[in-house]
Amino acid sequence: MRPHFDLSLYLVAGAPVVGARGLTDTVMQAVSGGVTMVQIRDPRGATRRLVEETYALKQLLKPQNIALIVNDRVDVVLAAGADGVHLGQDDMTPSDARRILGEDFIIGLSIGNPEEFAASRDHLHAVDYLGVGPIRSTTTKSDAGGAIGIEGLKKVRGLTRLPIVGIGGLGEGSVAPVIQAGAQGAAVVSAICGAADATDAARTLIAEIRDAR
Amino acid sequence: MRPHFDLSLYLVAGAPVVGARGLTDTVMQAVSGGVTMVQIRDPRGATRRLVEETYALKQLLKPQNIALIVNDRVDVVLAAGADGVHLGQDDMTPSDARRILGEDFIIGLSIGNPEEFAASRDHLHAVDYLGVGPIRSTTTKSDAGGAIGIEGLKKVRGLTRLPIVGIGGLGEGSVAPVIQAGAQGAAVVSAICGAADATDAARTLIAEIRDAR
Numbered sequence: 438m439r440p441h442f443d444l445s446l447y448l449v450a451g452a453p454v455v456g457a458r459g460l461t462d463t464v465m466q467a468v469s470g471g472v473t474m475v476q477i478r479d480p481r482g483a484t485r486r487l488v489e490e491t492y493a494l495k496q497l498l499k500p501q502n503i504a505l506i507v508n509d510r511v512d513v514v515l516a517a518g519a520d521g522v523h524l525g526q527d528d529m530t531p532s533d534a535r536r537i538l539g540e541d542f543i544i545g546l547s548i549g550n551p552e553e554f555a556a557s558r559d560h561l562h563a564v565d566y567l568g569v570g571p572i573r574s575t576t577t578k579s580d581a582g583g584a585i586g587i588e589g590l591k592k593v594r595g596l597t598r599l600p601i602v603g604i605g606g607l608g609e610g611s612v613a614p615v616i617q618a619g620a621q622g623a624a625v626v627s628a629i630c631g632a633a634d635a636t637d638a639a640r641t642l643i644a645e646i647r648d649a650r
Numbered sequence: 651m652r653p654h655f656d657l658s659l660y661l662v663a664g665a666p667v668v669g670a671r672g673l674t675d676t677v678m679q680a681v682s683g684g685v686t687m688v689q690i691r692d693p694r695g696a697t698r699r700l701v702e703e704t705y706a707l708k709q710l711l712k713p714q715n716i717a718l719i720v721n722d723r724v725d726v727v728l729a730a731g732a733d734g735v736h737l738g739q740d741d742m743t744p745s746d747a748r749r750i751l752g753e754d755f756i757i758g759l760s761i762g763n764p765e766e767f768a769a770s771r772d773h774l775h776a777v778d779y780l781g782v783g784p785i786r787s788t789t790t791k792s793d794a795g796g797a798i799g800i801e802g803l804k805k806v807r808g809l810t811r812l813p814i815v816g817i818g819g820l821g822e823g824s825v826a827p828v829i830q831a832g833a834q835g836a837a838v839v840s841a842i843c844g845a846a847d848a849t850d851a852a853r854t855l856i857a858e859i860r861d862a863r
Binding site: 512 | 694696697698699701722723724725726728729739740741742743746747749750
C-alpha cells in the first residue's frame, strides 16, 4: 500500500539550494510552519551523502507522517527508506520505477505541458501524482522548460484526474491561483529555502493555499 | 546466483570518455579485441539515457557472456537489467546495494589504499570483487586518490582473497605488472577509449595480460 501523502504545500530542497541553514534545519523549520510533503533534489550530490541525508530526514519526518520523496534516484529511495521518487522526463520511466519499487512507494512525474502529458500516457498507470510546470519562469532548475502559466496548468488539469502539484516560480501571492486552477497543492523551492525564516514562509503559504480552497 | 564474470581485461567507458566513436561502437570493437568485462561510467548522465544505453549494450553483450556493470547507479542496474554495480567510496554502501539487489547481481567496490580496505571491512561480505587503484596517476577520474603503485596493490592483495582488478592509468606495458602482483585483471579507460583502433588496443592488452600469468 502506498504511504499517505498530502500535496498541499510541497517543499523541494537539497544541498544546492538550502544554503548555510543546511538541509535538515531548512526542512524541519518549514515543516513546523506547515509544509505537508518534502522532496530532496540534489542532482550532483554523491550517492553516499544523498542516502545519509535522506535516511536522517526520514527518521525526523516519520513521526509527523510527512511523505519524503527523492528526485530521480530510485536507488536512494530504496537505500534510505524514503516514501517515493519524483521523476522528470529525463529520468527513468515511471513504468521502470514501478517495476523496481513495487506497490508500496509513491511515484510522481513532471509534466511540462499537454504534449509531455500525451507522450507520457503509457506510463501514467504507474504514477501517483503529477508535478505540473513551470507555472512561472524559474531560475532554480536550469533544465526546466518554458513557463506554462495558470492557463497551461488548467489544460493539463483537464486531461487527467491524477492529483496535481503546481511548480515553478511559486511563492506568496502565486500559490492561490494554482489551487483555484484545480491543483491539489503548490510546490516551492526558493520561496521557503531562500526565506529569512522558513517557518514563517511556510505558514504564510499554507494559509494562502487553505484560503484558496 | 551471480552472473559469471571475468576481470581479465575490464573496460570502463561512458559518454564522457568515448568521444565521437560513441559508447556502443567503442565497447563492441573493444570486446571483439578481447575485453572480458564492461563498466558503464557516466556520473553526469541523465538517468533515462543511461538506462537506454545500458539496456542496449546488455542486449549486445548477452550472447558473448560479457558481464555489464554500471558505476554507482543501482537503479540503472535494475531498470536496464545489467549484471551488477561498481561502487566507489562515495556511493551507497555495498551492504545497502546487496540488500536492494539481492544475490543475483555482481557488486564491485573501489579501494584506494589499505586504509580504505580497513574502513570497508563491514561491507566486504556484500562484495564480489575489488577495484584497486589508482595504480598510476590518471586524469580520467577527477576524484581518484593518489597513485598507489604496484607496491600499494600488493599491500591490498595481501589483505584479502577477493578477486582484484587493478585500475588507474593502465595501458600497454603496465598491465603485466598488475597481473604479476596478484590481480585477476586490469581495468582500462583511455588505453582503449582513446585508441585509434579499440579492437587492436584490446588485443594488445589481453595478450600482455595472458603472457603475464
